[in-house]
Structures are given as C-alpha cells and as structure tokens.
Amino acid sequence: MTDSIDTTRIISSDRFELHPADETAIVRELDHYEQPQAATIEALKIVQRRYGWIPDGTIPAIARVLGIGPAAVEGVATFYSLLFRQPVGRHVILICDSSSCFLTGFDELKAALVQQLGIDYGETTQDRRFTLLPVCCLGACDGAPAMMIDDDTYGPVRPEDLDTLLEGYP
Amino acid sequence: MAIIHVDGQEYEVNGAHNLLQACLSLGLDIPYFCWHPAMGSVGACRQCAVRQYRDADDDKGMLVMSCMAPATDQTRISISDEEAQRFRASVVEWLMINHPHDCPVCEEGGHCHLQDVTVMTGHDRRRYRYRKRTRRNQYLGPFLAHEMNRCITCYRCVRFYNDYAGGTDLGVSGARDNLYFGRYEDGILESPFAGNLSEVCPTGVFTDQSHSDHYTRKWDLQFAPGICQHCSLGCNISPGERYGTIRRIENRYHGEVNGHFLCDRGRFGYGHVNRDDRPLVPLWRDQPDQPPISLDVNDALNRLTNALRHTRRIIGIGSPRASLESNHQLQALVGAENFSTGIDAGELSCLALMEKLQQTGGLATPTPRQIEQHDAILVLGEDPVQSAGRLGLHLRQAALARREILGGTIGVAAWNAEALKTLGQDKFHPLHIAWPAPTDLDDVAAGRYPLGPDGIAQLGFAVAHAIDPAAPAVPQLSSELHEIALRIADDLMGAERPLVISGGSLASRAVLQAAGSIAQALSRRAKAGGLLFIRREANSTGLGLMGGHSLNWALDELAKGHADGVIVLENDLYQRAHAARVDEALARAAVQVVLDHQSTDTTAKATFVLPAASFAEGSGTLVNLEGRAQRFFQVYDPTYMRPEARIHESWHWLHVIAARLRDEPATDINLDTVTQACANANPALAGIVEVAPGADYRIEGLRLAREPHRYSGRTAMGAHMTVSEPRPAQDRNTPFAFSMEGYSSFHRPRQQVPFAWAPGWNSPQAWNKFTDEINGHLKGGDPGVRLIYRTPKHRDYREPVSDPIPNGDGLRALILPRLFGGEELSARAHPIQQRITPPVLILHHRDGEDLGVSPGDQVLVNDYPASLTVQEQDDWPRGWTGLPAGLFPGLAVGDVIAVRLAQGGGA
C-alpha cells in the first residue's frame, strides 16, 4: 500500500573516543565558564596537544562532552588559524609576515626556509618533521624578522642562522 | 509612531522598527539580504545602506545600514542618494565574486532573492576575472539540496536554524572570506524545521530537494491558497502544480497562524497527491476478494444507488481529514442519526471536552502567533513539535522572548538580534513541560517532568490548587510533585500572560480537566492568559463541532448487523481501529462505498470506490486548533492533463448519490452552496460562510489568477494528446481562474493570495508587499473565522479526576506522537518516509527487567505486526511503555499490552 520505506541514510563518523585524560581535562575546563560553549577553545587545544591536530572525529566527541551541538564546535575549530584541522609535522614553524618583519628581511628569511625545507606555506616535509605557516605579528617586533618554532620565539633570524636553529628540533 | 523623512518625503512609521523595516512597511524598496522579517537585523551583509542626515541642515550625511538604524522620530535618510546606490551595487558585486553565475541551472532561479537584489541594484556586468573558489556540497537528507558555491555569506541559514529553531547540527565554518555553511559532516539535517531554509536562504544554496525531483520554475507553477492537511495547526500553504502533479509547497504568509514558516511534515508531505496508486476512476467489486472493475461514472452511480437502495440502513463514516463540506454531505445523505465522525470514542470525548474548556476554561484561546507573547508556559501532556510541528517554533520564540524584555531594560531594540542573543544567553521565559519523553523544546525549558498521564493530571490539579487554594487539593500528592507544582504555579502567577497548552495526544480526559482547572484558577486570580489545546488531525476540531457518533459506534452497529450499507468518507478505518474489528464490521455490510483520494486497506475491499479529490484537486473548509475555520482551494483541474481521471470532491459525489437515491435529478451545486448548506445544518458552523469570498468575488472585475503572468507553455503542454490547445478549465466553485489572466497584484487588499509576487520581488520576500506592516497582518486581514468563543463566566472546579484504570495487570500503552510517520497522509510521501526513524518501545529499565527484555531487543506488541527496538530511559514513568504513533491502530493510551520478543522467545 505504501512505498517501501527507505533505510535512513546517515553518514556519521566513527564514534571517536576521546582520551580519558583529555575528557577529564575538558570537564574541568567547564567549571571555569558560565556557558559550556565558552570552553570550546580550551577543549580543542587539549585535543590538539594530544594529536598535534584536531581530527574530524573529535568534533562530535568534544561536543558530547561539552553538551553543545557539533556544528558550534566545528565553527570554532575552523575559525582559528592555529587550531589545525590537518595533520602537521612534529614541529610547526610560524614565520611572521607583518610590517616590522616585512621591512627587516622577512622575504629573504622565508625564501631561505622554503629552499631549505623544500616546502611552502601549509605544507609539511616528507619526513613529517616541519610544517610551515605564516603568522601575523608575534609581538616580537624588536627582534624582527621573527619566527616561532613550536613554543619558542626567535629573532632577529638571518637566513644563515637557520641551520643551527632547525637542528634543535629533530 | 515616528515621523521620518525619506528622500525629502515625510512619512509616519512605527518608531520601534529599524529604518529598513520602516521603509519596507511603507512600500519603499531597499535591497537587503541578512535582515529577515521574523529574525531581525545583524548588519552582516552591508546591502541595505542608505544615507542618513543629522538634521535638516546636514547636507553631507553618512552611509548607514538601514537595518541597524532605529526609525526614531525626525530621522532623515535618502535611499536614492548616489553614493548609497553605488555602495549597494558594489556590495552585490563583492558578494557575487565567487558566485557561479549558474542561474539557468539553479533551482532558486525565478524565485531568488539574490537575483531580485542584483537586478534592483543594477549590478549587471561581471568585472571580477580571477579564479573563483569552489566548494564541495553536502548530502543533507531527503528534504534539501546543498550547493555551497552560491552562498553570499549572509548568515541567515545559521541564524534561522540555530538561533530561531534551536538546531545544533548546522553551522558556519571558516573565517573571513572563506566561509562554509553546512553540517559538520554529511548527513540528514536534524531539525524538523530545516525545510524553511529553502525560503530563508536568499540564494540557491539550500533548495527543496522534493521540488528538484520534478522541477518546474515558480513562474510556470499554478497555485491556489491551500491549508496544510497534516496536523491541527492549519498552516497556510501555497501548493504549486504543473502537469497535474504538485511540485512543491511554499509557505503562505498568515499573520496569526504560521507567519513565515512551516514544519517539514507540512512542506514535504504532499507526495500523497502524486502517488500513482491513487484511484482515478470509479471501481466496483462483485466480491470483496475480487480485483476491481473500472466503471464509467454513470454506470458506477447507477449500480451504487441500486445497491444502496436494497439496504435496510446505511451508516455514514466521516473523517477528520476531510472537509466540513464533504462530511456535511455525508451526514445529510445518511441522516444525523446514522452519521459517525469516524473518530475513536475516546478521542471524540476529548474533543468535546477541549471545545467546552475553550469556551468555559476562563482563559482566551491565543492564535499561534500570539503564543510568542506569553511569558510563562506550561505544556501539560503534549509534545508540541511532534504533534503540531510549527507550534513548537512558536513556543520556542515565547521562551526566547525574555531577551527582548532584558533588551528593553537597557535600550536594545527588539530587532537587534545579535545583541539580544548575547544579552540573553540562556535566560528564557519559563517553559515547563510535563511529558514522559525528551522533547525538542527541552533546551529552552525550565523543566521537563517525565510522568505518565496519571502523574501529569495529578501535577496539573496540584498546580491549580497552588494557584488558587479554592481549587481542590490533590490527595496523596508526592512531595516531589508538590514542589514542582509550586514552582510552576509561581512562574505562571509571576507572569504577565501565562499560557497553558494541553491536547489530545494522551487521550486523557483527566489531563484536559487539569489543564482546564489551571486556566480556571488563573482566571479567578485575575490573570489574563491563554489556554490552547492541540488536536490530532487537520479537521478534528471541525468534526467535533459538527458532531456525530464515534467510530466505535459505527463499527458496533455494523458488526451487530444493525446496518447493511456503509459509506466511508476519506477515511482508512484500518488506521483507526484494530484490523480484526474493522474486518468484522465491514464483513456484515453488503454494500461498502468508499470515497477516498488514496488507495488504502479500506478501499482494497470496498464494493465501490469513488475517486475523491485531495486538497489539491478540491476545495473545502477545515477548522484548526484555535477553532479557526479556513478554506483551502482547488489548485488544478485533474482532467486537464489526465482526461481519463474522474476525480471529484467527495461533497460533489455525495450530493449526486443523495439525489439519485431520492430519484431526483441532481441539482446544480458549487462550493458556495454546499458551504451554505453545511452552515445551515450545523449552528456551530454558521460562521464558515464568511471564511472566504465566494465564487462571484472579483477584484477590478477580474477573477484571481492562479498562475503568475509569466506562466509559459500552456498552449503546448497537452500537445502529446492533441495539438490544438484545449480551453482552460473553468472554475464554478471559486473566484480563482486556472489561468495567468486575472488579478495577481498586491495593491488591492485581499486575503486569498495563491502566490506572492510583486514587481522586482520574485522571492518569498514579496510577502512584505502584502502585509499592512512588516510581520503584521495581510492588508486584507488574515484569513479565517473563529468558530469557538469564550463564554465569560466562572464555573466551579471539578474534583481532581483520574482516567479509569483498565482491567488487567501489566504495562500500559502510551502512544507518542511523531512528526514523521505519525500521520497517515504525509507518511505516504516519499521524502517523509525517508525521515521516519526505526520504531522503538521505551520503558523503565526495571520494567524491562521484569519483562525480561533489554535495550536493543526486538519486540512485538499484542498481535500487531510492527517490530520495535527496546529502548530504556532512566526517568521514564514506571508501568508505562512508549509506543510510536501510527503503528498500533485501535490501541488506546492506558491499554494494558502484551510485549514479547520478536524471534519466538517469550517475555
């Protein structure tokens, strides 16, 4: 009498299990805020610390822990350039392309980096050691041109400094 | 009121509006995107720029966004200012940089807000010559197609979906000029209001997938003012037809009912009209199990009247999904003493009680839009989103309206949406919901109380007592319920306009009485507030007003052999009563005449089947949950594209049969005469004549056009049958023409608008031209007439009552309404079927243990064929099982049921 009922087509990522320690840390963050969505950035940072980036499957998992919708988490996760949505290398190099650095040798520095690593912006070396990204003013203008590797800021950096500098990040 | 000066002209406007709203209300055109009449302003698109001057001496002024500037007294602006014009043209140009310019293949084309604004601003040359970014589109389920490349980043979709409708799975990702509006991953959009995105999105990003499956441009569709047939709310719709099938349902603005939005059941449930298993010609069966024989109309009527003449007594079974007119003709044919409403006895008695409480409960019945102005709400025993779709959206706005109050205290205007959202956060007007299962409103609710019908009734009476000590106390009330009752009573008494909502979903007279007692208590404590009851079907209220026996009575009469003829009107009895019971009753009837527009289990055995008109091929009147009678009008003539079809309104068939039974020639009737006859015969329905203009209504001497003036291809669309163009169908019943010739403008106030179009406005934004002010009423008045009035007199309280406890021990059934699958007609539409979730049986884990079932088990209930997955809910009321509506005909709430494992294993 009625048409056959189609099976509902739901495409859903595998249920991602957050690391229990991360889940606890996120729950702890919730205490600091009136609204759960306010803890989103911290939650994403916690996850990024574990994996180096934010895998797609973690989005609904984080949303579940925060008790908000996955779309809201995805919105934040894609908004900030330092929350990574693709795997990055073991070390992330942020090179400043803002005015002070631009005036004091950013071009040469970037060219040297690109040449040395064989990658451009947004790329990762084949050995997954480095990812190169531009960044806007590191607040280190007094040491321009500046760059940052992981949590360390350097400046002024000359192309010839790069060899030694990079060696510190195996 | 405020005076503003626009391009040197002085106007009086509503000072609470913003300038854009004010100018549009005046009928002036300012292009815009992100502002929406129901959702206010965010100033995101920068399209609505005008020049504003400080005072009369200021000749420089500055550009402002008209949607973000208040229409305060003595505001001076210029829309036609040259720089403002250039600015607006540039904005469209920027927004269009990545747009694919694919209008010819875009399904928004022809009713596209972006096209309208692009033309309006004069941006007609593309200068950008560089690479455009392209997007991957998502699969979003059966209702909507996604084409992200057309996005102009106005944010309307996420504002509607999340902020207005409470969705959580659609969002915006990215930043700057790199934005993506979609789900966080491919998948079905979860919100039951997602379909509105097809109208809210000003571009072709979100388009109606069901329309796509048989696409026709809006200007090539034929429309009529329709009423949604899928629940008791009675949303106004514009169904669009081409080549004899309905192609889409658009919202038809109604200032008091649906405003700008519909629910997805209503928008995508029209597929039952297009099914190819519909009866098209009269059918006759010599024996119940024989295949039917097609008859021509005359032959069918002859045989049918002959057969009926040989019966001793004919029972007529009407239907709450058929028009008043058709039900009336059946009632007239068989006589009131032989007429059944086709509604189950329990439901029928609830309908009568709801009607009575509406009259005597002490509080007024609000219109659905007025719900949004209530500042404390108790929902007693209903799940509004599931049982009355769109109504859930009204309730959500009521809760959210707290923001506007908070904004008012610090001078933030009601249209300033983003500011109010930030201000309000999670502060809502109190909304209390007494309902056992989670509801779609829980996120804005102050509390949900998971009780069975008995507990809900108790809670209700306790609230009444807490409000007015003169109301009887509830004996043996648990302290927990007592606490809750006090909280609810406090909230209701603390509000300016409290609202009580209940309805028939639990089929509990006790729950309804309790709702009535609360209303009574509030009114005795001198509270102005509202009381609203949700009914089950499109015309349940109407049939209640018309009156008649219950379905149970009709089946009994037949089963006992007290009647040997039965005429069933647009009703599948197998959806309403247990199959064995229907079989038994029908088997005793020598002659079974069934009129329907669907092939059902009931038509499958009938002696005669007469092809009835659906809401798309016929006209009639329905009464919604307020008691508002509303007319729906025929959209198209089914014989125009299918000459072999013999589809007629049931009221027409029944009129002719009645005449033949009397051995008289059938008199000439049309919609007006049958409506009049119905009103004459039923004093409670006297108002229905005034509901809509009659067939002789004309504007400027013209009929009203069903087709836009650009309608094309009429001369050719029957060319496969005959090369000469047939005469357009003639309409004897309504003031509308099956033609593009006729009145279709907005200048003359009118209530009945088949489709909204105004020069320059092809998109649904054209409705702004038809309303007295933005978001207000139609210039001609909102359609419909209230039939149920409040009688201003206090009555005494009833003692707390409870529903009769049925015999037998065991779990009792609680039928949960469901938006998709819980209603017969929409469940026949393919897109709705794809949204029906697998059925579950909900119970408390302790009851599950007693029964020996665990979550995930497949179980059967009594002798019904549907197999259900067991689901446990921690706070589910003990002793009750939740069952999905639509699968257990004849099972009543409160019935004791037997549950057993599906694969042989006993439980």
Ligand code: SF4
């Ligand atoms: S998808 Fe549509 S509604 Fe959403 S931002 Fe883009 S154009 Fe606006």
Ligand code: SF4
């Ligand atoms: S099903 Fe009900 S709520 Fe939904 S559109 Fe139709 S009348 Fe409105």
Ligand code: FES
């Ligand atoms: S501009 Fe490079 S650190 Fe400030």
Ligand code: FES
């Ligand atoms: S409509 Fe005013 S900025 Fe978008």
